[in-house]
Amino acid sequence: MSKRVRKLEFDFEEVAEETWPPGLRSYSLTKSCFDYIQAPPGLSCIGSLNSLCLRFVKVSGEVLEHFLMHCPLLEKLVVEWSKSLVSLKVACSSPLRLQYLEIRSCLSLQNLEISAPNLRTFLYYGQKMALYIEDAPVLADVLIGGNLDDEPAFAFDPLSSYLCQLETLTLEMSAYNMMFPEFPKLTKLRHLVVSTNGRYDDDLLVLISLIDAAPSLNKLSLELKIWRSATYNHHAHSSSSVSGKPIHSLKEVEVTGFRGFKIDVDFVTYLLEHGRVIEKITINCCHPSWIGKIWEWESIKEREKARKHALQLKSKSSPTTEFVVV
Known part of the structure; x- marks a missing residue:
């Protein structure tokens, strides 16, 4: 910090991975570090920061808010696996x-307030919490x-005033928890990304x-992690009732992890x-996993079955649509 760095990144994932859950061995900033950034010499030095990334570092909301207050050039803030983060403004x-x-896997976080007139990208991955x-x-x-047990809807109400201006929306959730409120028009949305876990008949x-x-949706990216077993069967719901309206803007579709299931x-x-x-x-289609393991042959067979289903779908596609199976 005394060198007036503009980009500061701490990443202690390799150490944290030695224990489960991750974060038990997260790095702790020393008291001398806290004292330094609060004293006049430290304040003048951290003022040069434009990027601060703390991964597997125990850091409180108070410390992060101190950086936000005294780093006028800060444009990027990333916090991941901080078990000390409870509230952040x-x-x-x-x-x-x-x-x-970007806030990821901060399991103690209960409250997040955002007032940032220049904020363009907001990524949140974690448990349900109070978002303002x-x-x-x-x-x-x-x-x-x-x-997996939290519906993503907890974030849609706080985001409701901004949905109409989004250009990219990424949702990572379980198929059995895909329950959405009535959406206003996402008039500027160009790219929808959905990464989902689910069972084969979800x-x-x-x-x-x-x-x-x-x-205005131009591209849809879908990443599937599908289980054959009846995991989460108690959450299973009946098939959706959809209107069958024509889709007039979608030009590109990517499906990763296709298995050929329902x-x-x-x-x-x-x-x-x-x-x-x-x-x-x-x-x-799903690529073989467990390479070199006893399940390798079964994985290859599963992939070949998926390819056959994909090729059957290809035969139903329009001649003007480029249909690629990999």
Whole structure:
């Protein structure tokens, strides 16, 4: 810090991975470090920071707010696996230059307040918590994901005033928890990314409500992690009732982890039937896992079955659509 660095990054993941859950051996900043950044010499030095990334570092909201208050050039803040972070207010008396905020796996976090007029990207991955967004007029890229048992809807109400201005929306969730409120028009949304865990007969058609709400959607990226077993069976729900409206803007679709089960076949079939201007569909079947293990041959066979299902879907696609199976 005394060198007036502009980018400061601590990443102690390798040490933390030696224990479970991660973070038990997270690095702790020393008292002398706290004293330094609060004293006049330290304040003048940290004022040069424009990027601060703390991964597997025990840091409190008080310390982070100190950096936000005294780093007028700070544009990027990343905090990951900090078990000491309980509450954080991203705001200060003068307008923040902060453009990028990422909070991941801070399991003790209960409250997050954001007032950042220059914030463009907000990524949150973690458990359900109290989220307040008061001022984010240029927010364009958002990721919400985390605990498999938490519905992502907890973040949609605080984001409701900003959904119409989003350009990219990324959701990481379980298929059985895909329950969305009535969305306003996502008028500027160009790219929707969904990463989901689910069992083979779950339902992805609930995503159609999101697609229908985005009249400018150009690209859909879907990452699937599908189990054959009946995991989370007690959460299973019946097939969605979808309107079957034409999709007029979607041009590119990517599906990674295609297995040829009901969950992904039904969804891709729907897109083929209702997508009016789709130019390219890429189906990436599951690659063999456990290479060199006794399950390797079974994984290869599963992939070949998935490819056959994908090729059957390809035969139903429009001649004007480039359909790639890998």
